[in-house]
Amino acid sequence: MNVTASLDTMNPQFIYDALRKVGTGRATDPLGRQWLIEFTGRNDDDSMQVRIISPEDRTQELLVTEEDFHFSDNKVRIKGVDDFIGFMHPVYLKKMRGFTRGNIPTPDIAGPTLP
């Protein structure tokens, strides 16, 4: 299956929730199924707690660094999640890549404090 990227700004594929302090990516695998990648925390050494939720609702908690993410123009893979290949629109893929490198976006869901 080819996953064709289209920029649907009504359904952003990476958002930041400043209330929960969580970034969430939504990727589509080659079978057209949806995966969630939730960034639930950033540690003092810039490693990150990530929760991966598969299309079958299988949840995997990982401690990762930015080097564990492999981004190309249209897809992302994550070390330690061998069965995951996630396609995203390049605009949101770069947004998520920036997040792994320390970016805190303008929040989609605003909270009383940042980041």
Next chain:
Amino acid sequence: MTPSTGELLKSYFVPNGSYLMELAEDGSDAEQVKVLQAIGKAIEQDLKADAIIVASPHWLPKSAFFVDCGSIHESFHDYVLRPAPFGRRFFTHVMPGHPELAKALISAGQQAGLPVKEKTYGLDHGAFCPLKVMGVRIPVVPISMSQRSHEECVQWGKVIRKTVEESGLRVVLLAPGNLTHRLDLRIEKAKKDEYFGDGRRFDREVCDLVAAGRSRDVDKIDPALWAAAAPEANLCNLFMIAGASGDAPGSILQYHGAIYSVGDVTFAFDTVAV
């Protein structure tokens, strides 16, 4: 021939809201836009700067101050897009880098005992929005603002200045940010002068301290008021500028309490002897 001495020409604290790019694209004569455009013109035509060091308030890693040594810097999108509430248009920007200055900053920072490292990052809107509205085309060095202590930010600012002065380059430091930054309270169509009380008080205290050359004393503002205002990047940007400028007073080029809960201010700082 004696090599020319480098100089930190000016430092600026400027707004970075993505709405500024929409205003500029529409030819708005809003004060925030006009001031940014005037700064851009001054940087290139009057100051004749060789490079800009830009510290985005949205690049907030924890472990170190990071420097992007790339020769080209491409923007990436990191704000909400229309038609969502408070969404903005999609913008892009590309600027040349200055790898030599970037590497000198890393070396000097590490020699000073600070956690300074290289990272490929690009330009988030905290950096590219003001640069785009300014219209500058000279090389830039993106650096992170980072979630570090205010004292470390001051020391990093001192290192930046020393590095520039030893580089033979004429450089401007740009550290964007907002004072009050309560996006959860924002009102898109807020009336002129409609602004929440704690934000107004906090912004006034910061402006008074900065204008008096006491930027570092913003630490002494009532913690409850600080928490209510939730300033962007914890005002690490002002501390970095204080270190770089020699605690110079800031000239207020414009101030605007925007969308009910965001303090848009533009400060310009000379570099004073230390």
